[in-house]
Amino acid sequence: MSLRSTTRALPTLLRVGFADAVAxxxxxxxxxxxxxxxxxxxxxxxxxxxxxxVGRYGEPQFQAYFLATFIVRxxxxxxxxxxxxxxxxxxxxSMRLLRPVHPLLAYAAEGVAAMxxxxxVSIPVAVIALALVGPTGVNAKPLLxxxxxxxxxxxxxxxxxxxxxxxxxxxxxxxxxxxxxxxLVFYFVLSGYLIPIDIFPTRLxxxxxxxxxxxxxxxxxxxxxxxxxxxxxxxxxxxxxxxIAIFLGATRWAWRRGVARFSAFGG
Amino acid sequence: xxxVRDLRKHYKVHERPPxxxxxxxxxxxxxYKTLAAIDGLDFDIAPGERVxxxxxxxxxxxxxxxxxxxxxxxxxxxxxxxxxxPRRREDAFLKKIMLVLGQKQQLLWDLPPSETFELNRAVYxxxxxxxxxxxxxxxxxxxxxxxxxxxxxxxxxxxxxxxxLTAALIHGPKLLFLDEPTIGLDVSMQVVVRDFVxxxxxxxGATLILTSHYMEDVEKLCPRVIVIDKGKLVYDGALDxxxxxxxxxxxxxxxxxxxxxxxxxxxxxxxxxxxxxxxVLRVLKDEVSAVVARALAQFPVDDLTxxxxxxxxxxxxxxxxxxxxxxxxxxx
Numbered sequence: 001m002s003l004r005s006t007t008r009a010l011p012t013l014l015r016v017g018f019a020d021a022v023a024x025x026x027x028x029x030x031x032x033x034x035x036x037x038x039x040x041x042x043x044x045x046x047x048x049x050x051x052x053x054v055g056r057y058g059e060p061q062f063q064a065y066f067l068a069t070f071i072v073r074x075x076x077x078x079x080x081x082x083x084x085x086x087x088x089x090x091x092x093x094s095m096r097l098l099r100p101v102h103p104l105l106a107y108a109a110e111g112v113a114a115m116x117x118x119x120x121v122s123i124p125v126a127v128i129a130l131a132l133v134g135p136t137g138v139n140a141k142p143l144l145x146x147x148x149x150x151x152x153x154x155x156x157x158x159x160x161x162x163x164x165x166x167x168x169x170x171x172x173x174x175x176x177x178x179x180x181x182x183x184l185v186f187y188f189v190l191s192g193y194l195i196p197i198d199i200f201p202t203r204l205x206x207x208x209x210x211x212x213x214x215x216x217x218x219x220x221x222x223x224x225x226x227x228x229x230x231x232x233x234x235x236x237x238x239x240x241x242x243x244i245a246i247f248l249g250a251t252r253w254a255w256r257r258g259v260a261r262f263s264a265f266g267g
Numbered sequence: 268x269x270x271v272r273d274l275r276k277h278y279k280v281h282e283r284p285p286x287x288x289x290x291x292x293x294x295x296x297x298x299y300k301t302l303a304a305i306d307g308l309d310f311d312i313a314p315g316e317r318v319x320x321x322x323x324x325x326x327x328x329x330x331x332x333x334x335x336x337x338x339x340x341x342x343x344x345x346x347x348x349x350x351x352x353p354r355r356r357e358d359a360f361l362k363k364i365m366l367v368l369g370q371k372q373q374l375l376w377d378l379p380p381s382e383t384f385e386l387n388r389a390v391y392x393x394x395x396x397x398x399x400x401x402x403x404x405x406x407x408x409x410x411x412x413x414x415x416x417x418x419x420x421x422x423x424x425x426x427x428x429x430x431x432l433t434a435a436l437i438h439g440p441k442l443l444f445l446d447e448p449t450i451g452l453d454v455s456m457q458v459v460v461r462d463f464v465x466x467x468x469x470x471x472g473a474t475l476i477l478t479s480h481y482m483e484d485v486e487k488l489c490p491r492v493i494v495i496d497k498g499k500l501v502y503d504g505a506l507d508x509x510x511x512x513x514x515x516x517x518x519x520x521x522x523x524x525x526x527x528x529x530x531x532x533x534x535x536x537x538x539x540x541x542x543x544x545x546x547v548l549r550v551l552k553d554e555v556s557a558v559v560a561r562a563l564a565q566f567p568v569d570d571l572t573x574x575x576x577x578x579x580x581x582x583x584x585x586x587x588x589x590x591x592x593x594x595x596x597x598x599x
Contacts, residue, residue, distance in 0.1 A: 005358055005392060012389030016375070016382050023377035023418070094338050095373040100361040101390045263340040263354065 006105045013106060017113025035073055041194050042066035055199045061225070064137035065196055067129035068224040072217050073193070074118040074125075076156040080107040081180050084167030089175065093262070104164055104255060111160055139226035147233045148223040151215075154240040159216050161247035168251060171258030186211075192218020198227065212247070215240035268442065268474050269312040269335065274344035276305040276330055276498075304330040306498035308344075314441075317468055317475040319489030319506070323586055327498040328478040332444045335476070336366040349441065362391055365440040369447035372427065373434055374419045380430035381415040384437055391438035398437065405433045408463055425456035432460065436467065443467070445477045449484055461487050482578035496586060507575065513585050514576035517555050519548040521562060522570040535561060 006013075045062040048054060057065065084107070087093040096103040130138065139145065166183060169176035188194050191213035197205055208214055219236050222228055228236065282300045283293040305327045312318055320328040333339040334346060337353035337360065346353055351360035374383045388398045406412060409429040414422060422430065428448065435443070445464065449457040465488055468475045479485055485492060485506070492509060494502040502509055519536070522545055529541045536548040536558050550558045555573055562568055575581075 005390070008392060009386075009389040012386055016378070016386045019378055019382055020375060091368075091371050092373075094333075094366075094368070095371060097338060097356065098336065098361060098364075098366055098373075099387075099390050100358040100392075260340070263338065 006101045009101055010109060013109040014113045017110040018116060021114040021117055038066045038069035038073060057196060060133045060137050064129060064133040064225045065221060067125055068221045069193060069217065070125050071122045072152065072155065072220045074122045075152055076159045076217065077118065078111050078160045078163040080111060080160060080163040081167040081176065083107060085170045085175055085177055088170045107164060108160055137225060139224055143230060144223055144233060147237055148220055151220040151223055151237055151240060154244055155216050155220050157244050158212060158240065158247060161244060161251050165247055165251045165254055168254035168258045171261050187213050187216065191216050192221060212243040215243050268314040268349055270347045271308055271310050272345040274305050274308040274334065274346060275342045276334060276339060277342045278302045278304055303498045308500055310493055310503055312474060314474055315472045316491060317489045319485035319492040320476065320478040320495060321485060321492050321582060322495040326495045328495055329446050332366065332446050332476065332478060336364060336444055362438060363440060364442045365435040366444040367431060367435045367446065367448055369450040372431055374427065374430055376420050377418055379416050379418055380434065383434045387434055387437045393438050401437060401439060405436060408466065409433060425452050428452060428460060432463065439471065440473060442474045447479055449479060449481055457481065464488060486578055494585065501585065510575040510578065510581045513581045515552050516549050516576060517552055518574045518576060519550055519558060520572045520574065521546045521568055524567040524569045527566055
């Protein structure tokens with residue numbers, strides 16, 4: 001299944017994917033409500049910081065951080081693992097395999113197709129964030145926004161690869177939904193989603209720096225809130241790229257092995 | 268078009284007895300058994316043929332279709348489909364084939380079928396003019412006019428199958444695999460689907476391979492059948508020849524202008540059914556002419572037809588005999 005035929009079909013894949021993403025209006029509202037955990041954490045942490053700052057975080061910094069977290073989470077979310085599990089269990093993966101478009105690219109396209117809706121949800125939050133914290137709580141260096149743009153694409157890619165890799169595990173375990181639950185435990189704690197990484201004890205933080213979780217969400221959030229100078233930002237961007245490469249390789253390997261197994265045992 | 272030699276597909280399946288103890292033991296130690304879903308199949312199918320795969324449940328029909336479509340990798344043997352090795356699933360191969368699974372769908376559930384058609388146009392790279400012409404033709408043949416704009420989830424089973432067929436044929440496949448395409452459909456919808464599939468084959472010259480539990484599908488569509496039982500070839504040849512060989516007797520169906528006593532019919536032949544509207548006699552093939560002549564002379568016959576034994580009976584008898592040595596019938 002060639003990249004060329006997939007690229008040619010991409011505009012239609014995106015258009016149909018978008019139509020599918022907005023098919024259920026009620027589900028859209030539930031989905032938006034389901035991703036409001038950063039706003040809950042915003043309330044909790046600002047209450048904690050009311051008496052005294054936590055590390056470098058006072059009330060405005062926590063507000064900026066968690067509103068940025070909400071935006072980054074919207075822009076990098078993926079549910080490909082769930083789709084893969086569903087399609088493997090009910091056998092509709094066969095229909096994907098019969099199309100001359102690589103299924104992994106089709107999953108990626110479906111993720112991208114939902115992006116306009118996610119951006120639409122994020123823009124009002126970004127406006128509120130700016131109004132609440134003012135321009136001082138936001139990165140003011142244009143070049144760092146360029147790095148942020150790369151980091152947000154990287155965070156989306158990394159999250160997608162994690163989803164696809166865990167989805168591929170379903171080829172071997174019949175269902176990998178619990179595996180994602182396990183991943184999310186670490187993700188919530190070690191990515192900066194619930195607790196800013198800066199607050200971690202130094203030794204734990206240097207350990208977290210080498211794990212993939214931070215590059216899924218914390219890193220772009222830190223860039224938005226002006227936590228990094230350019231040299232640090234580039235080092236972290238390189239680490240993010242390394243994790244993407246690792247997960248890309250692992251996903252390709254798992255997909256090939258998984259499809260071979262699916263083809264051996266039946267779908 | 269299709270060449271299959273010594274095709275085998277074996278599965279290793281986990282086996283455990285019922286009960287809590289066995290369930291717990293299976294957590295630590297599993298026993299596996301190897302099952303031969305396909306066990307040495309050989310056949311060839313020429314371009315444009317309509318072939319029915321017949322066999323009881325678990326015979327290996329769907330497995331064979333999936334191997335031919337490239338979804339399953341054979342354990343051993345040779346499979347060639349229009350010059351391609353299906354397991355490689357090359358673009359060129361995928362653009363030539365389509366597999367319609369009666370119990371699985373490719374239509375996007377929450378969107379109208381027109382979106383799936385459009386998606387297939389893009390992924391199969393069908394030129395716009397060709398797509399428009401083919402869609403117009405399929406829409407008319409299957410009468411799906413307004414359906415294509417309703418979300419798939421709101422369509423009835425029959426409506427969905429018509430749209431599934433449309434989606435499957437948007438790219439004009441040269442080879443169509445149909446696995447139970449009429450399953451769950453009412454009788455009139457079965458006729459619509461059957462007629463459509465036949466007409467598609469005749470107009471496009473596409474090769475058609477069908478599995479169905481409805482013998483009528485096979486009778487109406489497939490001059491040739493391949494019968495599989497426990498993964499082995501039991502028969503490959505003309506459907507008529509199979510019926511004649513397994514059940515050489517014929518059915519004479521009579522309709523009378525006034526009531527006739529069944530006792531009067533008994534000397535004529537074995538009476539299989541005697542209803543007010545219709546009487547069915549079973550006679551040996553060689554005696555058909557004589558029995559027909561006597562029936563016409565002795566009874567007030569309004570209508571008379573002679574048929575082979577129903578395919579259901581032929582198949583039941585074939586499988587009840589156990590598995591004979593593969594005897595190949597003549598090619599159709």
